[in-house]
Every structure is written in C-alpha cells, then in structure tokens.
Amino acid sequence: MEAQCRACLGWRTQDRETLFMASVTIRDVHKKFGEAHILRGVSVDIADGEFVILVGPSGCGKSTLLRTIAGLERTTAGEIRIGERVVNDVSPKDRDIAMVFQSYALYPHMSIYENMAFALSLRGEPKEEVRQRVERAAQILGLMPLLERYPRQLSGGQRQRVAMGRAIVRDPQVFLFDEPLSNLDAKLRVAMRAEIKELQQRLQTTTVYVTHDQIEAMTMADKIVVMRDGVIEQIGAPLDLYDRPDNQFVAGFIGSPSMNFLEGRFENGAFRAGEGVVLPAGKQWKATPEGDAVYGVRPEHFRIDEAGIEVTAVVVEPTGSETEVLVRVGGAEFNCLFRSRVPVRAGERIRVLPDADQVHLFDRTTGRRVS
C-alpha cells in the first residue's frame, strides 16, 4: 500500500510542477433558470488541496453550484476561476476537472477498464500509458479483479469505487463529488466516507463535495459551506460551525440531534422562556443587548443538575452509550442528550441545566446570532 501510494504521489508531483495551483475561486455567481433564481450571489474561496463540502437542504443550489464549477451549467453572472484561469467560457473537458455523480454515471456499455480509460483514450494518450495509469488507479482502489466486468455486474459500493477510479486516473486539478454516497446503505456509506477522505488526503487534490447530509460534511470537510435558497449562510471549519453558528439556520442544520430553540426574552442576565422557565445566560453575553430573542442550546449540552429547571420527561430513548430524552416545561418541548445511562422514565420530573459556555442567542426576526 505504501509503495502504491508513493507511486501515485510521484505521478502527481511530476505533473504538478507544470500546472498552476489548483485553487477554485467563485466570485458573486448568479444562476437563473428562466424565472427561478437558483444562485443569488455566491462567493467561495477554495485553496489548493482543500476539501470543501457544500451542504444544505435540497433545492438550496449546492448541486447547481457544483455543476457551474464543472461547466455543465453556465453562470448567469459572476466569475469562476480554477487556478489563475477564468473558466466561465471554458467547456467542461478543458477545465481539467473530474466529477463523481450520484448515480455514478458509469458507461453501461463499457467494461470497468474502458470506463476508467475513456477520458485518457479520448485525449489520445498512448495505449501503454493508459493501461499503466488505469491499473495504478485500480490498485489503489482495489478494482484490479473487476476490470473486465461491466457496471451492471457490480455492487453499489464497487460502482462507487469505479466512479472514483475514473476520476483519479485523469489526475485532474479538481475533484467534484455530487452526493456520491446517497445511493449506498448506511453501513457502506460510513466506510466509503473514510475511504474518500483518506484518498483525498493522499492525493492532496482540491475537492468540492456536495451533500445534504451534515454528518458527512462534519466528518470529511476541511471547510464547510452551508447554503440555503441560493445564498451562503456560513463558511467555516466543521467545529467552528458547530461551536459558533452565524445564524439560527446553520445552528439548526449542523449537529445531530439538532439544536433546541426556545423563544423568549433576554433580560437581567437571564433568559425567560414563558412561565417560570428561566435559563442561564451565556458566560460571554455581557455586551449582549436585552430584548426578545431565541435561545439555542444543543441537546448534548444539558446535564442533570439540582440547580437546573424542573422539566417532565416525555420520551426516553436509551441507545446504550447515551440517552436521549424529550422533555416538556411550560408550553415548550426540547431534547436532551446525556452521554450516560440516566435512570429516568417517561412522566418523571427531572432537573436539567444547560452549559452556560455552550448556549447561543439569536435575533427573533432575522435569525442572526446576537450573543
């Protein structure tokens, strides 16, 4: 494995010296389909070798953004650069990118070898060179025994791997992934997640990856771009988004189970969410203005504490390693996640306290972070 890895890196560095740095720069990109305004001024800087994940609910424009980087869609306005080159008017084949599709898009009438060799053959590379590169990629991905087969004879995971192989034989400047794992079952998805991440770290190729699954985004990305309705809500490292979401949307989207939001009023150094529900203010909230607001706290940041607020357990879900409890107080319901087994049964009253270091305050109308 080590030797293969070095061989593979060798072929890259050699090519690399002759190319510019493969950063991707997206400047104020707009995309309209007729009346529908899918991208409304999107700007992202992706550094050379970075693994960036575009994440958001369906219809947020993340796939469209990826397809504009690929050149499959034209931008309505704005600029896309790969390296130093503006590629707005460059066709996909001349952008030096490779893409892995959700359906894998393997050519059904070609063998696995032919699938992987297709791009190189079209470029007119010598046969022997093509064979060596396909076999090298096949070795890295463990596809050697499958080269003579056809896509329909392969399992989902194997097809996924072939799609990746087809991308890496080309040694592109940028990898684009469009929800590559969503057709796999849960177990395989976790395995492939690790495999893709490892491969990217080994090849050091700039990667843009689209998913709607925030766990995929959190576990794989160097940098996450959270999108909604054609605009970017926040860009940042996974744990930064988790610790300091810019707004209520990002706060609710990142993290699982998702953050609890309680409406109420912040005054006199505490947060009041209805009759008698008083939650502690965050430690750094000294400068935070008083007024109506939304209090955000993640389920895992509650602990059982005698000093806490009294709530009624409604649903108790023990998973073995942790316990999720849905609780009710006043008119509000929220989730608590305890990292241990807690002897609580549904209907019992318990006292829970949020960690004052880990609570957030959002504006009630704009959803922006105010704390």
Place this chain on the structure above:
Amino acid sequence: MLRIWRQNQSWLTPLVLLFLPLALFLMMIVWPIIQSIVISFYEWDGTGPATFIGLDNYRELFADPQFFTSLKNNIIWIALFLLAPVFGLGLALFLNQPLGEMRIVKSVFFIPLVLANVIIGVVFTWFYDPTFGILAIVMRFFGFEPFAILSDEHFVTFGIVFAALWAQTAFCLVLFLAGLSQLDGELIAAGRIDGASGWTLLRHIVLPQLRAVSFVATIITVIGSLRNFDLIAVMTQGGPYGSSTVLAYQMYDATIFSYRAGYGAAIATVLFLIMSIYIAFFLRHTLRREQRGA
C-alpha cells in the same frame, strides 16, 4: 375441484391467461402460414379444385425473369429503406432541442405518420406528374426537361421508395425522439467532463444508449420494406412492364389478378424464408451483444 385449483394455481393461472392469445396466434398467424406453404405445392385458381404439382411452382418461379426483377427491386428497397433510421436519427437529434418552438416543428414532421399509405401514394403520384407535378415545375424552373419518373423503368422503383422513405423516416424519428427522451443526463454530463463532445459524445455515449431503439427501428424498417406493396399498387401497379414489382406485389398480382393462388403462395413462401433468415440473423446478433454487456 376447488382444492385442485388451489394446489395447482401457480401453473394453471398462466395457462388460462395464455389460452386466448395463444389460440388467436395459432389460428390467425401460424395456421395461415402452414396453409400457404401447403397451397404452394398445388396448382389452384383460388376457388376451384386444387391439383398437387409438387415443386413445379418453385421451378417455374426460379425460371421466371419477373421473379428476379422483383428480387432485385426488393434489394434496392431494403438498401434505400435503411436510410430511414439514419435520417430519423439525424432529425431526432436536431429536433431534440429544449426550445418551445421545436414542438411545432416536431408535429410537422409527424404528419406522414397519420396519413394512410394509399394517400401518400396518390400525393406522390401527383408530385411526380410530368405535366402538373411540383417536381416538374421545379425542374422546369431550373431549365431541365421534366420526365415521367413513374413511367421510366430505371427510375420508377427509386421514385416509389422515396415516397415510402418519407413516411418511414417520420416513423423512425418518433422512435428515436422517444429514445432520446430516455437518455441519462448524468451519463451525458460524465461524458462531457471526460472530454467527449460533438461526434465523440454521440458515438461513445449517446448511440450506445439508443441501441435498443435502433434495433427496433432497423427491424421494423427492413420488414416494412419487404412487405410494402400498397404504394406500388397505388402508384404503378408494378409497371411499367413489371419493372417496379417487388415480391410482395408479385404475390398479390399472381393471386388476385392471375388467379394463380398456388404460384402466389410459392412467392409468399420464398418471401417468408427471406424474412425468417434475416430476423434469425438479427436476433442472434443482438442477443449475443446483449449477453456480452450493456
């Protein structure tokens, strides 16, 4: 009774459901074929008593120059008719653009499909008419002396095939448009990223996906060319001097106009053999391809 039914339902049900179509198929298709083959060994005027004459009909047929004219014309028909899938594909690729106006253009191209062959024949007969036909007018405009295509033994078959091709192309066009609408967009995108465009994209990515449609279009076109006789009947009745006859028309002519049902059946049998050989060859070819991949 009910118990027997329950126990054997799994194989009795398909049998019951198959009975009617199978009976119809045997009665309407298989039995007439057998009957035709049997009749081909008889001298029979279609109504009176039939006399068994063994292979005499076939001996006469293979000595009949008209048979070879028909055979030659059939080959011309097949060769030219195979342009229909090609033209159909070309037109379909052109019409398959996401423009609203294309819908109108498409429906114009569909027109031949709704016309009966007989009407197409009549219209083209006028079209070729040397006195008032559009073709004659166009030729005169360019300074050529118009001639009667359908009365010229060298051009008559081409004239009829052209009319038939017009309708057949529309048919293939519809098939290919349906095929194109089923294309996998992600495959096309993958091809474009892999560096295919224009001709290479068509050849390596689009055409392989249209293989099933092309197969159907080709089979139907070849069979259509072999069994076509209505256009000939309307436009020339096989003339002049039998020069535009094909096997199917010769069979019809011998049976209906010359009262030689036995001889007609012999022609039908030969035609049947040609078609069977062709279809068997084509089926084997595609089945093998399908086994290999795709």
